Amino acid sequence: MYPVPPGFDTQSIDSEKNCRDGVPGPKTEGSALEEDATGAATKRQRLDEPTSPAQSRTPSPRPTSSRSPSASDSANDYWQPEVEPIVEELKLSLDFIHALQNASLNDGGLSEEALHRLRNPPQHILEIDDPAELLSLRHFLGTSNASQHTYANVQKVHNGTFPEQPMLSYAWVRNKLEEWTDVESILSDMCPQSCVAFTGRYSALDTCPRCHSARYDTKILRSSRGKSKKSVLQFYTILLGPQI
Numbered sequence: 001m002y003p004v005p006p007g008f009d010t011q012s013i014d015s016e017k018n019c020r021d022g023v024p025g026p027k028t029e030g031s032a033l034e035e036d037a038t039g040a041a042t043k044r045q046r047l048d049e050p051t052s053p054a055q056s057r058t059p060s061p062r063p064t065s066s067r068s069p070s071a072s073d074s075a076n077d078y079w080q081p082e083v084e085p086i087v088e089e090l091k092l093s094l095d096f097i098h099a100l101q102n103a104s105l106n107d108g109g110l111s112e113e114a115l116h117r118l119r120n121p122p123q124h125i126l127e128i129d130d131p132a133e134l135l136s137l138r139h140f141l142g143t144s145n146a147s148q149h150t151y152a153n154v155q156k157v158h159n160g161t162f163p164e165q166p167m168l169s170y171a172w173v174r175n176k177l178e179e180w181t182d183v184e185s186i187l188s189d190m191c192p193q194s195c196v197a198f199t200g201r202y203s204a205l206d207t208c209p210r211c212h213s214a215r216y217d218t219k220i221l222r223s224s225r226g227k228s229k230k231s232v233l234q235f236y237t238i239l240l241g242p243q244i
Contacts, residue, residue: 095201108239109186117182118242126180133176136168140177183242189215189231197235 105115128134139158143151151170158167168176178184189198191208198205198215206215214221216229 092201099200105241109188109237110184110239110242114178114182114184114242121182128180132166132168135165136173137177139167140170140173181242183238186237186239187234188237190233190235191215192232194233 105118110118128137139154140151143154148170155167155169190196191198191211192213193208193211195208195210195213196202202209207213208215213232215231217232220228220230
């Protein structure tokens, strides 16, 4: 063995000798990166190749309707369910959807006066000149979070103390307030257990479809032999149209 001079690259000589003899030499950083890139490209090519004739076929697109909704189409004409529902809950949901699609002001529960005011809104600023009306309105707004009985007690005390300036009744102020503001509330029956409201499909029922509670007071209904019907529980609805 001869001494190797300093700076002489023995790894290059060994690599050339191994290539001539068919023996792979040690991997350098450059050769390792090149081999990884070649392997990744081969793997991608294998993934792109179909493994069976079924996989090589491209699925045909599903036919779509060329009709687009226009402004003249109504919601009831354009939206139609593809299947007829069998489950009772789905039937009920569709009934309410159709009721909303066909809703109008005429069947909303508003009085004729409220409909007239809604279609012909006032064009002047409201002014209250009567002191009794203004006083009653202020008491009404001041006791808005209290009961109707509280307003009646305040009215009784006030009229006993100031008989020369009487305070008007609760019903009068409420009716007058609806006239002034053009906002009218709708009173509807509901289940005593708050299950459902007796509106739409439930409007003709006498008992709750879920808990079977009576809609009307059974004592009054029995004593009047079915002639007098007093609802057990009701709720108010204030429509958006009159408010704006």
